[in-house]
Each structure stands twice: as C-alpha cells, then as structure tokens.
Amino acid sequence: VPTDHGNSAHHVMMPTEELWPLASRTYRGSEIDFDGRYQQFIKNGADAPVFLAIGMNGRAKITGNEDIVWFAKESGLEEVPVFLSYQRQA
Secondary structure: OOOOOOOOOOOEEEEHHHHHHHOOOOOOOOHHHHHHHHHHHHHHOOOOOEEEEEEOOOOEEEEEOHHHHHHHHHHOOOEEEEEEEEEOOO
C-alpha cells in the first residue's frame, strides 16, 4: 500500500568522528554554559538529533544542535543521532 512519509522525521546514528570536522572550531557559548549543558548531556543523553544538511554541491554542513557533537567528542561517545536534510546547496 503506498504511504506518504513526507511529513515524518527520522534520524540515523552517525559516528562522532565523521561529524567533528564539520563542527565549528570554537564553542559558541561560554565555558560555564558548556559545563552546565555538558553535565545535562551526560545525565540525559542527546535530547534531539544533530541537523545535517547535504547539498547537491557535494558539501555537508551542521545546521542545528552542533553542541551535541561537542559534548559527544568530549565524552568519547562514538555515535550521535543525526537528522539528514537534502538541499540544493549546503
């Protein structure tokens, strides 16, 4: 039976090491912000997926929840949830 999946959202698990090169070189918040949010990440895990845009131009860019990549790298977590979106340009 044909099913419309156009309004659904699914994520996949991706290795942190593959996402790390796409993250900003500096954390966008303060050290106190990082420490507090990192402790919440350790306690509860990722509360949302990382948003990753894949462009037809062959580029990829993290467009949301980049903090999760930072926290995963800091904690040694091997994989994080990622929501993929396909765009003309990334």
